[in-house]
């Protein structure tokens with residue numbers, strides 16, 4: 303392998319040093335049909351020149367994955383694959399600083415977030431799926447028919463085949479490995495298309511896998527964009543056996559159309575418009591801490607972030623004031639600065655979209671408690687994608703601000719009077735990803751959590767993950783579940799064998 307995947311690091315000055323990133327096909331670094339530039343959202347400096355895959359490179363990557371499936375990889379036992387996954391986790395930890403630096407260069411997120419969330423979870427993804435695949439079993443039945451025959455029915459898993467993995471830019475390595483780890487655990491070969499905004503860590507993962515002993519061709523990387531580029535060519539490729547995707551709901555719909563002619567399975571984790579429901583009996587400090595995390599983590603760029611906060615009227619003012627104070631104290635700044643809590647948005651294009659929502663909120667008559675615009679951070683960061691954390695009141699569920707995914711550090715606070723009203727308001731959305739409920743009354747906590755029309759409900763916490771549990775959404779938020787055995791169900795085809803006795 304070439305050293306093309308070394309991350310962009312800041313030199314002694316303020317700018318990033320530009321790196322070059324290649325496609326990876328059959329273990330080799332491949333030039334693109336052209337290159338595109340990746341800019342840091344911190345200060346606008348160029349961090350990478352990325353080789354864009356043309357349709358022939360995408361085709362070669364799919365061919366490489368197919369050959370890997372026909373080669374020695376097919377003979378690896380489950381125990382050998384689990385061993386590989388554990389070694390990958392070890393190498394990720396050995397190279398944690400390098401991976402975190404690359405994630406920071408691409409996203410501008412605080413270094414601490416990249417270390418503690420993205421890179422730590424990448425290692426955990428590989429270890430978890432090593433355990434899950436080692437412990438997995440399938441149905442078996444002793445069959446007795448009415449006419450007196452007997453048979454043993456049992457199921458075995460066969461790998462799905464060539465899996466296309468399309469991931470977004472918000473948690474690049476975390477979301478990529480959440481899919482690559484179970485796919486490889488199940489014996490598949492993958493072609494990954496990272497977001498054009500975050501090409502680095504997906505490229506570096508190829509080196510990590512090689513170092514851990516993965517055969518050539520089981521992990522391929524194609525760089526590029528969506529429509530008319532690597533994303534579309536990959537998802538429309540006739541020799542891809544399944545597509546797993548995380549990103550925007552409308553992109554999920556486009557991928558469904560691309561996959562439809564070949565009738566392939568899809569697993570989609572899509573957008574959200576997640577609600578928090580705060581009852582008056584909840585511990586206020588715990589609620590304020592929890593909401594500060596659920597609204598502002600990763601500058602609001604997590605599909606699980608809460609953008610609608612329903613708060614029982616008697617505590618509305620107290621919670622709103624506490625959360626506003628927390629928003630004002632967030633420290634925006636350079637990712638390497640240890641006091642920084644909040645990075646920029648991913649790009650100035652994405653900031654335009656989020657600012658558009660800020661303007662809509664104003665037009666809709668919102669009272670902006672905090673933020674609402676672009677912060678003054680000094681000339682050095684002027685070209686970055688910085689935005690103010692923002693909270694609104696005086697809106698109701700008819701407002702676009704409460705109906706459309708913003709994907710930024712912003713939320714609307716709305717009072718409610720009864721439990722039924724809170725459930726109705728929270729469920730009044732076409733999305734259905736996640737919710738969190740805050741109360742000291744555990745009976746109510748269980749009840750309301752189960753009444754939420756979502757894939758994941760938290761009670762008195764937010765984004766506390768057990769990687770064995772089902773993860774996904776309903777409605778516009780997705781199709782299928784990944785996590786634990788649910789991932790094995792997507793990345794394999796269970797095959798039944800019936801033996802007459």
Ligand SMILES: NC(=O)C1=CN([C@@H]2O[C@H](COP(=O)(O)OP(=O)(O)OC[C@H]3O[C@@H](n4cnc5c(N)ncnc54)[C@H](O)[C@@H]3O)[C@@H](O)[C@H]2O)C=CC1
Nearest residue numbers: 470496497527528529533534549550553556572573605709
């Ligand atoms: N998990 C989530 O809910 C996420 C939501 N978003 C939202 O989506 C908006 C758009 O951001 P994008 O980065 O453009 O997200 P996106 O969902 O369009 O892109 C995610 C991935 O899909 C690829 N892609 C795009 N169109 C494709 C197509 N037709 N076929 C195959 N692959 C395709 C992209 O290149 C990228 O790798 C953001 O403004 C944000 O609001 C963005 C990232 C994650």
Ligand SMILES: O=C(O)/C=C/C=C(\O)C(=O)O
Nearest residue numbers: 472548571604605606767
């Ligand atoms: O698996 C997780 O812990 C996080 C998932 C987050 C997303 O899917 C997202 O932000 O798109």
